[in-house]
Amino acid sequence: MTGWLAIAGLGPGDEALVTPEVTAALAAATDVIGYIPYVARVTPRPGLTLHPSDNRVEMDRAAHALMLAAGGARVVIVSSGDPGVFAMAAAVFEAVDHGEAAWRTLDIRVLPGITAMLAASARAGAPLGHDFCAINLSDNLKPWPLIERRVRLAAEADFAIAVYNPRSKARPDGLDRAFAVLRDICADARPVLFAHAVSTPQEALHIVPLPDARGDMADMRTVVIVGSSQTRIIERPGTPLLYTPRSAS
Amino acid sequence: MTGWLAIAGLGPGDEALVTPEVTAALAAATDVIGYIPYVARVTPRPGLTLHPSDNRVEMDRAAHALMLAAGGARVVIVSSGDPGVFAMAAAVFEAVDHGEAAWRTLDIRVLPGITAMLAASARAGAPLGHDFCAINLSDNLKPWPLIERRVRLAAEADFAIAVYNPRSKARPDGLDRAFAVLRDICADARPVLFAHAVSTPQEALHIVPLPDARGDMADMRTVVIVGSSQTRIIERPGTPLLYTPRSAS
CATH class of the missing domain: 3.40.1010.10 (Tetrapyrrole methylase, N-terminal domain)
Incomplete structure (x- = not known):
């Protein structure tokens, strides 16, 4: 065989x-x-x-x-x-x-x-419809200063940012620190999507402006998508739609 | 209805x-x-x-x-x-x-x-196994200086970089210009994957070191994945394997 x-x-x-x-x-x-x-x-x-x-x-x-x-x-x-x-x-x-x-x-x-970010993006609308990046926030396998540097450069590049493993037991404050870096660079109220257990019975989506985003809004089964400066919300009955336009200037 | x-x-x-x-x-x-x-x-x-x-x-x-x-x-x-x-x-x-x-x-x-980059990554091994970004190289919907800035910041962040729409008819030299930016920042010979028409009868994969990468190695049906500084090649009989380790320092 x-x-x-x-x-x-x-x-x-x-x-x-x-x-x-x-x-x-x-x-x-x-x-x-x-x-x-x-x-x-x-x-x-x-x-x-x-x-x-x-x-x-x-x-x-x-x-x-x-x-x-x-x-x-x-x-x-x-x-x-x-x-x-x-x-x-x-x-x-x-x-x-x-x-x-x-x-x-x-x-x-x-x-x-x-993959989780594309399932989450699909459920929310199209927040990854323009240039984006994916960052694993777990510091089991890389040092925290490298993570922080990547988050900073990603924000400077104006990527939408998908955050995997946002809550590590070993460093429960990692996501809060990442949000602090982002708020330092992005002075706006761009939307942040917390997508929990997408496509399962426990699915829950939650959108907050970056100034209000907190680490404890995520758990081990959450993927977080931070919009770019261009990401928009379409209000409508029920859950709003979240999308990033294809064009940028 | x-x-x-x-x-x-x-x-x-x-x-x-x-x-x-x-x-x-x-x-x-x-x-x-x-x-x-x-x-x-x-x-x-x-x-x-x-x-x-x-x-x-x-x-x-x-x-x-x-x-x-x-x-x-x-x-x-x-x-x-x-x-x-x-x-x-x-x-x-x-x-x-x-x-x-x-x-x-x-x-x-x-x-x-x-999506194309994940199909290409799967076929080649796991070049997107660590932090990465996706950039659309078409300048129909955004100005070239923004694209160039994103490529530069992505390289500084040491992301693996998936390039969508690497060849636009309107700007055939875009990919060569992106490679020039990358060579300017990355002094190494990191591998670049050209993945053409993955999962179709026309599928063709081609890996070259960054110094040898040329724009005309891609066409409209190609997705290009530029490794990070950590991306490795495993030589073996037939096609080599390409992967980015989970850890970084």
């Missing part, structure tokens, strides 16, 4: 946002590996072994998957959202880069998914 | 990358509107009217869709990739913002799709 490894994105939560490509890979798999809540989204069946693991063991998980695939298993690593955005794809390639030579010849594919 | 408007992303080309949500919307539609090659991806059926239109008529197309939906039609506007990323969603909300008051009460949904 020839093994392979697919690193697959399950999207933000709704099964209607899982691509047929990912569904087909799961149907062909012998082993599914991933963080506990993501593996819980895969339906058990005979011939499929589920390997749920805890958070923050990405490198162990990657090595486990590579060893199984090298041994002939058909392995799917599941991520939420897109596996290439602050998720398992980079971890697997780090393992390949520094691991056994035989891993380089494995059949490894990345299967893209709907 | 109550009309609605869905602005749907068809992904980069492969039907296996179209979400079930988008497939369901197309099955329920009475009218499909969009740029000719995207509408051509929708299978005709009785009861469905296809409205293909030329490029660069986004505002006419948006108004047409809103009028049809206001009249009771079930309308899907199709974009390639994700409709919220340099595509039709922002155009529709611009039309709503400046158009008839009745349009604000319409049922309008954005259905996300796999």
Whole structure:
């Protein structure tokens, strides 16, 4: 049996946002590996072994998957959202880069998914309709001064900014510090979107002007999108629409 | 009949990358509107009217869709990739913002799709695995000095940079000018990915070091991803892998 490894994105939560490509890979798999809540989204069946693991063991998980695939298993690593955005794809390639030579010849594919910021953007309107950036606020893997520098330069570039992992347990004040940097540069009341658990039953969207944005408006399941200077709100009955025009001057 | 408007992303080309949500919307539609090659991806059926239109008529197309939906039609506007990323969603909300008051009460949904940079990233490995930005290089809708400023600040922030619309007919030298800005700031040989028509029969990936990158390596169907200072290549038989590690210092 020839093994392979697919690193697959399950999207933000709704099964209607899982691509047929990912569904087909799961149907062909012998082993599914991933963080506990993501593996819980895969339906058990005979011939499929589920390997749920805890958070923050990405490198162990990657090595486990590579060893199984090298041994002939058909392995799917599941991520939420897109596996290439602050998720398992980079971890697997780090393992390949520094691991056994035989891993380089494995059949490894990345299967893209709907990443959190694009699901959130779609639900709110089109806040990422013009130039934007994505910043991971977790300082597990990079020093805080680098994060702060990126937030500052992104604001100077007038990007809309998608913030992943806005609340890290180790640094609960990170998002407040990022907002302080942004308020320092952006003197306006541009909208900030807090999008919680988009496409799940717990979905909640909340828009506040930057001067009123607070770190405790986000949790681990929130993606935050800070508008650019051009981002606009369309008031209407119910939830307002948020969008960034295509043109800028 | 109550009309609605869905602005749907068809992904980069492969039907296996179209979400079930988008497939369901197309099955329920009475009218499909969009740029000719995207509408051509929708299978005709009785009861469905296809409205293909030329490029660069986004505002006419948006108004047409809103009028049809206001009249009771079930309308899907199709974009390639994700409709919220340099595509039709922002155009529709611009039309709503400046158009008839009745349009604000319409049922309008954005259905996300796999955007070009994430499809390209998946195929190449994980070059967007750390902080990154997306810049539209077309200067139809913004002045060139703003584009150049954003490219410079993005390089200073050490983002990986995804470049959409790298070749505009009106300014064929735009990408060369962007590379010149990048070489000015980044003294290294970081990899640049040219990803052409990902997930279609014409797919072609090409990786060159920044000093060798030239504008004519891209065309209208290419997305370009410029690595950060940390982006690495894993050599192996066949196509090398490209990834950006999760950590940075």
